[in-house]
Amino acid sequence: MSKALAELMEEYREIASKGLKLDMSRGKPGVDQLELSSGLFSGDECHEKLIAASGVDCRNYGGLDGLPEAKKLFADMLEVAPENIIIGGNSSLNIMYDTVVRAMLLGVYGGHPWIHCEDVAFLCPAPGYDRHFAICEQLGIKMISVPMTPTGPDMDKVEALVSSNPSIKGIWCVPKYSNPDGITYSDETVRRFAALRPAAKDFRIFWDDAYCVHDLDEEGDTLLNLLHEAEKLGNEDMVYIFASTSKITFPGAGVALMAASKNNVELIKKQITVQTIGPDKLNQLRHVRFFGSPEGIRAHMEKHAAILRPKFNTVLNMLEKELTGLAEWNRPRGGYFISVFLKGCSARRVVRLCREAGVVLTPAGATYPYGIDPDDSNIRLAPSFPCVEELQKAMEIFCLAVKIASCEAGSDNM
Amino acid sequence: MSKALAELMEEYREIASKGLKLDMSRGKPGVDQLELSSGLFSGDECHEKLIAASGVDCRNYGGLDGLPEAKKLFADMLEVAPENIIIGGNSSLNIMYDTVVRAMLLGVYGGHPWIHCEDVAFLCPAPGYDRHFAICEQLGIKMISVPMTPTGPDMDKVEALVSSNPSIKGIWCVPKYSNPDGITYSDETVRRFAALRPAAKDFRIFWDDAYCVHDLDEEGDTLLNLLHEAEKLGNEDMVYIFASTSKITFPGAGVALMAASKNNVELIKKQITVQTIGPDKLNQLRHVRFFGSPEGIRAHMEKHAAILRPKFNTVLNMLEKELTGLAEWNRPRGGYFISVFLKGCSARRVVRLCREAGVVLTPAGATYPYGIDPDDSNIRLAPSFPCVEELQKAMEIFCLAVKIASCEAGSDNM
Numbered sequence: 001m002s003k004a005l006a007e008l009m010e011e012y013r014e015i016a017s018k019g020l021k022l023d024m025s026r027g028k029p030g031v032d033q034l035e036l037s038s039g040l041f042s043g044d045e046c047h048e049k050l051i052a053a054s055g056v057d058c059r060n061y062g063g064l065d066g067l068p069e070a071k072k073l074f075a076d077m078l079e080v081a082p083e084n085i086i087i088g089g090n091s092s093l094n095i096m097y098d099t100v101v102r103a104m105l106l107g108v109y110g111g112h113p114w115i116h117c118e119d120v121a122f123l124c125p126a127p128g129y130d131r132h133f134a135i136c137e138q139l140g141i142k143m144i145s146v147p148m149t150p151t152g153p154d155m156d157k158v159e160a161l162v163s164s165n166p167s168i169k170g171i172w173c174v175p176k177y178s179n180p181d182g183i184t185y186s187d188e189t190v191r192r193f194a195a196l197r198p199a200a201k202d203f204r205i206f207w208d209d210a211y212c213v214h215d216l217d218e219e220g221d222t223l224l225n226l227l228h229e230a231e232k233l234g235n236e237d238m239v240y241i242f243a244s245t246s247k248i249t250f251p252g253a254g255v256a257l258m259a260a261s262k263n264n265v266e267l268i269k270k271q272i273t274v275q276t277i278g279p280d281k282l283n284q285l286r287h288v289r290f291f292g293s294p295e296g297i298r299a300h301m302e303k304h305a306a307i308l309r310p311k312f313n314t315v316l317n318m319l320e321k322e323l324t325g326l327a328e329w330n331r332p333r334g335g336y337f338i339s340v341f342l343k344g345c346s347a348r349r350v351v352r353l354c355r356e357a358g359v360v361l362t363p364a365g366a367t368y369p370y371g372i373d374p375d376d377s378n379i380r381l382a383p384s385f386p387c388v389e390e391l392q393k394a395m396e397i398f399c400l401a402v403k404i405a406s407c408e409a410g411s412d413n414m
Numbered sequence: 415m416s417k418a419l420a421e422l423m424e425e426y427r428e429i430a431s432k433g434l435k436l437d438m439s440r441g442k443p444g445v446d447q448l449e450l451s452s453g454l455f456s457g458d459e460c461h462e463k464l465i466a467a468s469g470v471d472c473r474n475y476g477g478l479d480g481l482p483e484a485k486k487l488f489a490d491m492l493e494v495a496p497e498n499i500i501i502g503g504n505s506s507l508n509i510m511y512d513t514v515v516r517a518m519l520l521g522v523y524g525g526h527p528w529i530h531c532e533d534v535a536f537l538c539p540a541p542g543y544d545r546h547f548a549i550c551e552q553l554g555i556k557m558i559s560v561p562m563t564p565t566g567p568d569m570d571k572v573e574a575l576v577s578s579n580p581s582i583k584g585i586w587c588v589p590k591y592s593n594p595d596g597i598t599y600s601d602e603t604v605r606r607f608a609a610l611r612p613a614a615k616d617f618r619i620f621w622d623d624a625y626c627v628h629d630l631d632e633e634g635d636t637l638l639n640l641l642h643e644a645e646k647l648g649n650e651d652m653v654y655i656f657a658s659t660s661k662i663t664f665p666g667a668g669v670a671l672m673a674a675s676k677n678n679v680e681l682i683k684k685q686i687t688v689q690t691i692g693p694d695k696l697n698q699l700r701h702v703r704f705f706g707s708p709e710g711i712r713a714h715m716e717k718h719a720a721i722l723r724p725k726f727n728t729v730l731n732m733l734e735k736e737l738t739g740l741a742e743w744n745r746p747r748g749g750y751f752i753s754v755f756l757k758g759c760s761a762r763r764v765v766r767l768c769r770e771a772g773v774v775l776t777p778a779g780a781t782y783p784y785g786i787d788p789d790d791s792n793i794r795l796a797p798s799f800p801c802v803e804e805l806q807k808a809m810e811i812f813c814l815a816v817k818i819a820s821c822e823a824g825s826d827n828m
Contacts, residue, residue: 026475028474028475029474031471031474034471034473034474035461037473038459038461041455041458041459042459044455044458044459045452045455045456045458045459047449047452057445057448058666058667059448059451059664059665059666059667060442060443060445060448060664060665060666061440061442061660061665061666062666063666089503089504089693089694090503090693090694091690091691091692093689093690093691094689094690097688097689097690098689101515101519104519105515105518105519105529105553106552115519115529131688134688135688138520138685138688139519246475250473250474250696251473251474251475251691252472252473252474252475252476252477252691252692252694252695252696253472253473253694253695253696253697271552274511274545274548274549274552275507275508275511275512276505276507276508276511277505277507277665277666278505278666279503279504280503280504280666280667280694280697281666281667282664282666282667283667283694
């Protein structure tokens with residue numbers, strides 16, 4: 001063992017002996033962020049406030065696709081029309097899962113059930129969101145990796161694959177502040193998505209706009225509206241957009257929704273009327289009362305940003321100070337993650353070293369289809385849940401772990 | 415036209431001209447019933463009250479199968495163990511639909527995906543619940559009718575079919591205060607269900623215990639616990655129980671759940687972790703706070719009964735006074751429906767006559783698979799939503815419509 005490695009290991013053992021319990025594994029809001037939405041329930045005690053402006057009694061059955069005023073609010077947030085919106089329960093993941101399931105068993109607008117196809121495949125820009133990949137894996141949908149670039153997925157590859165292979169039925173995208181890279185797709189990328197000419201007539205873009213209003217800086221990134229761009233080309237039936245208030249109000253008790261073309265919305269409403277009488281309207285009404293308008297949402301999101309900014313800066317400053325030369329990373333202007341690419345050591349080794357010292361990270365490989373990072377180099381850091389002090393400690397351990405792993409690997413970068 | 419018919423038609427035209435708008439079509443609680451649960455939200459304004467006793471922050475992510483205290487409460491209500499419970503969103507219909515969908519695509523415990531079977535069929539005791547039948551119809555599951563008897567489905571037929579036909583994968587049951595007949599299955603019926611020996615090893619009983627605590631009289635019906643009976647015979651994996659608070663607190667904003675064996679629960683949890691991070695825990699916590707115990711639920715249900723009893727009596731008194739000889743019906747001791755069997759006229763004709771006079775009933779045939787009542791005789795009356803005065807008017811029209819239709823049909827019963 002080299003002298004450098006021995007010294008690092010001594011430092012590591014000392015920290016590891018402290019029995020820390022820190023979690024940077026998931027994009028979970030901190031408690032102070034949850035407090036921002038305390039006012040969500042004020043008014044619930046007054047039963048007149050449980051009746052919507054449209055006269056709908058939100059306590060009773062009905063409202064398959066959402067309250068009119070909630071559809072309006074979230075349509076404005078996504079810059080689409082209320083007719084394009086279907087409101088669901090508390091989880092956009094649930095809506096995405098159900099959307100794939102319906103495609104499998106019933107088919108999408110203009111298509112047949114995917115279970116009748118010999119092969120079904122999805123393109124998966126990688127690194128990406130592990131829960132998207134898990135849906136494909138569970139349902140036996142083949143995943144084809146597409147590399148991410150600083151402007152979004154490699155569109156040359158996407159176009160070539162989608163136009164030539166009719167078994168490719170979908171693609172997973174997190175177009176703004178992508179998970180985990182924090183990349184916002186460029187206007188050109190969005191336009192190329194809107195202009196896709198898939199070999200599969202029932203191909204769908206699963207546009208998970210999870211971080212649509214989740215800017216960290218005053219001036220956030222701008223994402224071109226995919227539904228509008230697709231409409232211009234008569235391609236609007238190819239687009240499913242998903243969003244939720246999970247990271248606006250409460251991750252366990254928010255409102256989730258999807259946006260799609262008129263044809264898609266009509267068919268989906270017909271299909272889901274067999275699954276449910278409707279989602280929780282009271283919770284929709286609370287969100288309408290609490291925000292009032294998209295401006296209300298924007299103002300609220302600035303408070304989130306004020307809490308998150310120092311956390312992101314803590315992580316970024318430590319990376320810069322300690323790991324320059326050993327790793328690369330993005331400086332996202334929004335979202336929930338910082339994606340680190342190790343240059344000369346194993347991500348699996350670093351994640352294990354961190355875990356054994358009490359710091360839980362997203363498992364190495366989780367950001368790639370089938371959990372396999374071909375370079376074993378990407379690690380997703382989620383700075384939102386711990387407080388700044390905890391983050392500082394966690395990052396000390398993380399940086400130390402990278403140095404140890406690099407040293408072990410005999411990297412020249414050390 | 416006979417003189418009798420002419421007189422009835424004159425009376426009908428006079429009432430029809432009043433432009434009434436009355437709805438007896440769905441089992442929807444009345445506004446006064448909703449008011450009973452106004453206290454559900456008290457406490458929400460205090461953020462300490464959003465943290466569960468177990469320390470779980472109900473505003474944040476997590477809790478795939480429900481809050482421990484909510485599982486306990488609803489386990490006690492259903493007289494099973496908390497380990498048997500999985501809590502879902504706001505709709506037991508949604509849980510049932512998703513359960514069939516998972517069986518189709520992923521398979522149930524010990525089985526293969528049903529989509530790989532050449533034929534999939536369900537037994538449908540009829541008359542039954544139209545939304546159960548709609549799930550089968552949408553997913554291409556063949557429905558086989560089984561007659562209802564005063565003690566539940568005809569068990570000779572159920573046993574013979576289930577034990578001989580491996581394509582029969584399930585049966586829909588509303589075992590207590592059945593929809594629409596209001597029949598509670600006898601102990602013998604429940605024991606025979608528990609002892610079924612299906613040809614399909616992955617056969618499941620879909621036991622929709624929608625009205626488990628929904629007694630109208632002080633002394634309600636007693637339903638034997640199917641999970642316990644099945645456990646005694648080592649048959650517990652055959653049982654799925656479903657319930658919700660839709661008709662306990664709020665139909666749009668209650669808590670739904672399922673109960674099943676350890677093997678089933680383990681597999682389902684593994685499967686749904688890909689679909690969602692978890693249902694709304696705040697709403698579960700509200701229900702725990704509001705009821706405290708199963709006794710709290712029982713006491714609450716007595717208030718519902720006090721509101722519903724006069725409504726059911728209004729309908730039953732009118733039936734007795736006006737339609738004796740022309741129709742038969744049950745006197746349910748709980749649930750939400752009164753099921754009327756016409757003796758000598760068409761249910762379709764009666765429903766149309768009612769609609770044209772401003773009274774909306776459940777469509778004739780809806781209580782049978784594929785919407786086809788072989789005798790065109792059953793009509794489901796739902797007395798919960800209108801007030802007593804409106805019910806009285808609606809029933810006048812209904813009874814008149816039956817008399818007209820009987821007269822038209824030249825029935826000897828007139």
